Amino acid sequence: MTKTLTTLAAMLASVAFAGAASACDMTLRSSDTHPDGYPTVEAVKAMAKEVEAKTDGRICIEVYPSAQLGEEKDTIEQTQLGVIDMVRASFGTFNDIVPETQLFSLPYLFRSVEHQHHVLDGPIGAEVGKAFESHDLVQLANYDSGSRSFYNSKHPIKSIADLQGMKFRVMQNDVFVDMMKALGANATPMPYGEVYSAIQTGVIDGAENNWPSYDSSGHYEVAKYYTLDQHLMVPELVAMSKMTWDKLSPEDQAVIKAAAKNSETLERKLWAEQEKKSEEKVVAAGVEVVSDIDKQPFIDAMKPVYDKYVTTAKAKDLVARIQATK
Incomplete structure (x- = not known):
């Protein structure tokens, strides 16, 4: 049955693609x-609408959400090969492809969302974006994906001392494991779908994520203490296949770049609205939020993590420039 449904979905997507193609030059x-x-998804749709309008219907962009064309790593590879034309993925998924993106997974790299925007929208963002081209990709837009913070079922976390010995689920990522170790907690990598029951049964004490994920997963039901420490802010990226990009005229490239920039503004607005809704929902459900935390001791505790992962002169310079950005 599953195979049949998958095949049917692929056929429908193919038909939809063929129908769209017949109405547009590209x-x-x-x-x-x-x-x-x-x-x-809504931001890329808005980008598509603007591109179609400004090219008088010559160029259309069909958005395939819900991993219809594959998971992030697979679709990035397909985009590099020109099998598909555009991909939206996390900076974290590009880490093994574009080395310059690796530093964006460092904890407490950004002081705030505003700081992150200033970095991404300035010369550093342009420099990192340029690095995608040697990997057959063209960077179009940087999107928000929120900040990850700690939540648990035991007690409010107001200082590093409150983390000592606690067990937290983290993604299977060496940087995250080392981050928890530096904070005196125990990292427990596990699939996201197992987190709710693991907290509920006491296998782990908590996890870490952004407001919308904390809400939609239902984790707030079993972990009532949320500490807004914002230890990780990994942006999202929209990239185009360089093979596709090179087929476009300079005028059409300019149209797509401008539409992508406008979609960036929209996505950040939509994300902020979604975060606010999720925060209001979990607070109404009785979650205790710690928002006045002193982050500096947490930042200072990351020295061994930075010493381990920021080793080259180029990486050290980039981190210093990011931290110096106002």
């Missing part, structure tokens, strides 16, 4: 793993 396929209605 139809670009764009992949997103997030569901329809998600801020990143």
Whole structure:
């Protein structure tokens, strides 16, 4: 049954693609793993609408949400090869492809969302974006994906001392494991779908994520203490296949770049709205939020993590420039 449904979905997608292609001189396929209605999906749809309008219908962008074309890593590879034209993925998924993106997974790299925007929208963002081209990709837009913070079922976390010995689920990522160790807690990598029951049964004490994920997963039901420490802010990225990009005229490239920049503004607005809704929902459900935390001791505790992962002169210079950005 599953195979049959998958085949049917593929056929329907193919038919939809063929129908769109017949109405446009060029139809670009764009992949997103997030569901329809998600801020990143809606932003790329808005970009598509603007591109179609400004090219008088010559260029269309078909957005395929919910991982219809594959998971992030697979769709990035397909975009590099020109099999699909555009992809929305996390900076973290590009880490093994574009080395310059690796530093954006460092804890407490950004002081705030505003600081992150200033970095991404300035010369550093342009420099990192340029690095994608040698990997057959063209960076179009940087999107928000919120900040990850700690939540648990035991007690409010107001200082590093409150983390000592606690067990937290983290993604299977060496940087995250080392971050927890530096804070005196125990990292427990596990699939996201197992977190709710693991907290409920006491296998782990908590996890870490952004407001919308904390809300939609239902984790707030079993972990009532949320500490807004914002230890990680990994942006999202929209990239185009360089093979596709090179087929476009300079005028059409300019149209797509401008539409992508406008979609960036929209996505950040939609994300902020979604965060606010999720925060209001979990607070109304009785979650205790610690928002006045002193982050400096947490930042200072990351020295061994930075010593381990920021080793080259180029990486050290980039981190210093990011931290110096106002």
